[in-house]
Amino acid sequence: NAGVTQTPKFQVLKTGQSMTLQCAQDMNHEYMSWYRQDPGMGLRLIHYSVGAGITDQGEVPNGYNVSRSTTEDFPLRLLSAAPSQTSVYFCASRPPTGVAGELFFGEGSRLTVL
């Protein structure tokens, strides 16, 4: 039961470095998304995808890039990390069910940018 797998779980970067947070799901879910969680602000949507080849911006997309070349994978790229991107990142997926259907979350990736 792999579900949604995120790697790495922890990462420390220096300002200006780039990195990719990996997200993979084995449930054949069309919809995938990335959130960041900051204290007092809940989860904010960064980018989401309704299927391979389709990505959209969420509430806080600046500084992040995504691509969706396969149904299984939805990587999140930080091109030039900034301290403001220090956060816990969650990847989540769900099957196409209209308004219903809960999100399946990964375990989160804690990123610190110095």
Add this chain to the structure above:
Amino acid sequence: AQKITQTQPGMFVQEKEAVTLDCTYDTSDQSYGLFWYKQPSSGEMIFLIYQGSYDEQNATEGRYSLNFQKARKSANLVISASQLGDSAMYFCAMREYMDTGRRALTFGSGTRLQVQP
């Protein structure tokens, strides 16, 4: 503008008592879904309960029920017979249409519930 509002940053409840966590939302859509998630200190997100905007009955899942008042745009979570294991952050969320014309889930800022023995 904030779409999901949770006005209680923190709540305390005595073990075995019921507690209500507030959630109000703002949308112009007719079709939308409301969710509650639990996040224990270990960090994972756990789905609790779902309410569709067209559902006439309030959703219930075991000790969790959702007090859905559509006219007031509120979707409060009621936890009956609180247990120590209920201590966690609770997030209200709504699935609605984004500016892109596609649906996504947006979250409130959360309420930290502490159950006291």
